[in-house]
Amino acid sequence: MFERMAPEQHDTLPDIPEPGENPFLAGHGEARSALAGAYRSGRLHHALLFAGPPGIGKATLAFHFAQHIFAHPDPGKAPGEMAPPDPASQAFRQAAQGAHSGLLHLTRPFVERDKKFKTVITVDEIRRVSRFLSLTPPDGGYRVVLVDPADDMNVSAANALLKSLEEPPARTLFILIAHSLGRLLPTIRSRCQVVKLQPLQAPELEDLLGRLGADMPDEAGLRHLLIERSRGSARNAVLLTQFGGLELTQVLDRLLSGRRFNVAEAHRLAEAATGRDRQVQFDILNRACLDLLSDTAAQAARDGDIQTGERLAAEWEGLARAIEDAETYNLDRKQHILGMLGRLHRTLGGLHSQSA
Numbered sequence: 001m002f003e004r005m006a007p008e009q010h011d012t013l014p015d016i017p018e019p020g021e022n023p024f025l026a027g028h029g030e031a032r033s034a035l036a037g038a039y040r041s042g043r044l045h046h047a048l049l050f051a052g053p054p055g056i057g058k059a060t061l062a063f064h065f066a067q068h069i070f071a072h073p074d075p076g077k078a079p080g081e082m083a084p085p086d087p088a089s090q091a092f093r094q095a096a097q098g099a100h101s102g103l104l105h106l107t108r109p110f111v112e113r114d115k116k117f118k119t120v121i122t123v124d125e126i127r128r129v130s131r132f133l134s135l136t137p138p139d140g141g142y143r144v145v146l147v148d149p150a151d152d153m154n155v156s157a158a159n160a161l162l163k164s165l166e167e168p169p170a171r172t173l174f175i176l177i178a179h180s181l182g183r184l185l186p187t188i189r190s191r192c193q194v195v196k197l198q199p200l201q202a203p204e205l206e207d208l209l210g211r212l213g214a215d216m217p218d219e220a221g222l223r224h225l226l227i228e229r230s231r232g233s234a235r236n237a238v239l240l241t242q243f244g245g246l247e248l249t250q251v252l253d254r255l256l257s258g259r260r261f262n263v264a265e266a267h268r269l270a271e272a273a274t275g276r277d278r279q280v281q282f283d284i285l286n287r288a289c290l291d292l293l294s295d296t297a298a299q300a301a302r303d304g305d306i307q308t309g310e311r312l313a314a315e316w317e318g319l320a321r322a323i324e325d326a327e328t329y330n331l332d333r334k335q336h337i338l339g340m341l342g343r344l345h346r347t348l349g350g351l352h353s354q355s356a
Helices: 029-041 058-071 090-097 128-133 155-166 186-190 202-212 220-230 234-242 245-257 263-272 279-302 306-328 333-355
Strands: 047-051 103-106 143-147 172-178 193-196
Touching (some): 029 193, 047 058, 058 090, 058 172, 103 128, 128 155, 155 186, 202 220, 202 234, 220 234, 220 245, 234 245, 234 279, 245 279, 245 333, 306 333
Parallel strands (some): 047 172, 047 193, 103 143
8 A cells, every 4th residue: 555755746646656755767768877877977967957748757767866866975986877766765765755954855835824735836945945055964965956847936936046056066966857948947948957858658658557556447458548648658647547537538539530510529528627626637638639739730740731730730829828818817617628629620620621
């Protein structure tokens, strides 16, 4: 039975370990070797930026690398490869619990008064960095500052972090997690060594989900569909299985592939993704629609149909803005989804008729 020892975060999933308490890291073998080699040779950059889609293990890799450094405080004596951390070790448990003297993990703070997490990483969180760096670790080892994810920082927080990145103390490592590089200040990106991490391969993802004890469909066809729809992200896979997301995407496929727009089915799908305690389902359906547009645009570009690719890319931008407006202005979610589904059916249906 899984027992959580890490504090819950804004994006915690039930019965799934937080990155700091997760001993399993799938994929990213090349990055692991490069990081361990750079540390051993003394050529490690003082600020690393792990970039890639959500849920592929960026933060888990950051915690594993921090454990590697803590276990081998003398870089010259460190192994050339990064071994999995020992979950029974004191350092592992302290880091997971947020109690390790050499590690500062910054993420969206929980506001006790409001009983909810902030929507951004605030400047008050980043101010903790200077206080943390003013303290000398008991063993004189490395100090690691992990910002997770850095693209959640507001402008004030980003500018405050920039000052620390410009003049870092000795034996200090910054690791920034980024789901979208474009959301970071160019000045922050320029001061970091970017480590681009790719989505997990299907066998890696399936193996990781098994190790984590995640629910998997019994039917082979549904398991294949789950892995395909997860896009190499363990987080996506868990969301699809725990919150009915796989069923939502199957209904979406059926609705958009029909020659005529099935209004009744569209209403049923909209109701399934809205209402009380349906935030995750709402997010899953919005993301599935965006992914469908981006995949179709990419396929058009590969086929040499640049005009269609550009038109679909513009549709993606418009849909992304509509989703953001629905959240920002608290618009009627069911009407938003119905409008989105109708728009997609007209766009994609037009493509199908052209190719027929």
